[in-house]
Amino acid sequence: MMSLIIFCDPFDVPCSCCEGHHFWVFLILMFLAYLPRDTSLGFSDLMYPAPLTNAPSTKNSHLFTKFTLFFLKKGYTYYYTKEAAMTFYIFDVDGVLTDEHARPSEEVLHTIEKLHKQNEHLAFITGRSRKWLADNIFSSLDEEEDWSGLFCVAEHGAIKGKGPDVEKWELDKDFVVSDDVKDKLIKISQKQDYDGLIEWDDTKESMGTVESVHGDPEDKEHLKKTQKALNAYSKEAEEVADKHNKKVVVSTYGVDVVPQDLSKKIGAEWVFGQASAEGKPVYVFGDSHGDFVMAETACQCGAKDVTFFWVGDGDAPESKDENITIKSSNENYAKGTLEVLNELL
Numbered sequence: 001m002m003s004l005i006i007f008c009d010p011f012d013v014p015c016s017c018c019e020g021h022h023f024w025v026f027l028i029l030m031f032l033a034y035l036p037r038d039t040s041l042g043f044s045d046l047m048y049p050a051p052l053t054n055a056p057s058t059k060n061s062h063l064f065t066k067f068t069l070f071f072l073k074k075g076y077t078y079y080y081t082k083e084a085a086m087t088f089y090i091f092d093v094d095g096v097l098t099d100e101h102a103r104p105s106e107e108v109l110h111t112i113e114k115l116h117k118q119n120e121h122l123a124f125i126t127g128r129s130r131k132w133l134a135d136n137i138f139s140s141l142d143e144e145e146d147w148s149g150l151f152c153v154a155e156h157g158a159i160k161g162k163g164p165d166v167e168k169w170e171l172d173k174d175f176v177v178s179d180d181v182k183d184k185l186i187k188i189s190q191k192q193d194y195d196g197l198i199e200w201d202d203t204k205e206s207m208g209t210v211e212s213v214h215g216d217p218e219d220k221e222h223l224k225k226t227q228k229a230l231n232a233y234s235k236e237a238e239e240v241a242d243k244h245n246k247k248v249v250v251s252t253y254g255v256d257v258v259p260q261d262l263s264k265k266i267g268a269e270w271v272f273g274q275a276s277a278e279g280k281p282v283y284v285f286g287d288s289h290g291d292f293v294m295a296e297t298a299c300q301c302g303a304k305d306v307t308f309f310w311v312g313d314g315d316a317p318e319s320k321d322e323n324i325t326i327k328s329s330n331e332n333y334a335k336g337t338l339e340v341l342n343e344l345l
Helices: 021-032 058-063 106-117 130-136 179-189 220-243 264-274 289-300 333-344
Strands: 003-007 040-044 067-074 077-084 088-091 121-125 151-154 159-162 198-200 208-212 246-250 254-259 281-286 305-310 324-328
Touching: 088 106, 088 289, 106 121, 106 333, 121 264, 130 151, 151 264, 159 264, 179 198, 179 208, 179 220, 198 220, 208 220, 220 246, 220 254, 264 289, 281 289, 281 333, 289 305, 289 324, 305 333
Parallel strands: 003 040, 088 121, 088 281, 121 151, 281 305, 305 324
Antiparallel strands: 040 067, 067 077, 151 159, 198 208, 208 254, 246 254
């Protein structure tokens, strides 16, 4: 059987009436009609990272998306396949998918749905519990879509799974804080000084967590009081953590007491073990310095082009790794995430 393969950039010869690539597809199909019955022909179309003047989808060019198109003829039957070199999008949740009052952004979630429809790799790596994710994030996603490929890491990496069916996720018992430690932390959180400002999160399975009591979004004074209460509680929690070989992790709205070796690095390693990051662009979104470890882990797992998007308040973390680019959004929290995603799309 004779085989002929043509590799070219269809945008080199644009057609003003059909944006270039349709013109080439037409020529290829016409050519196929005159080939012998046992001939196969492959046509490769690569969309390069650099902006293409004549490309119909130049907004996608900076996503480093590569398409491979194959037209095959076997016995007058034509086959068409499309394979995309996916981009990894890694999202923290608190302060990234939510605003400063822990309210999920419908706009951000709808934009993530667009990424999902483009077959990009998506991962949520958070300190939140799986129940919270089910109630507040997954309930807002399009149920008609197949989310079984979504990588999900809860409680910093203690719980991991794929898709929105949280009951199928697995809890790593090596990262569970004992009930004795939790009881001591609960007692601290119930002090009168913290009444109405912080509360115990009983949805957590592996760690001891308190969260801000969210009031009226317009009540800035209440927000300041909750932040002050979290800082005070974290200092008391450190005394308990130190005695039991645990550590304290402070996030935008809460304070977690977790095992010493638990961090989002555990979650990121699991994600990149499920789907290789090697040779793929990786975009990491975070609002706390603890999120930066996800970008570092991406590099350690073979990614050579990693961008960390800082959407938090204050200064972004610094990096000595030349493979990591750090960019800060103009807006903070979910608004910052939406700003960046709209630019990427």
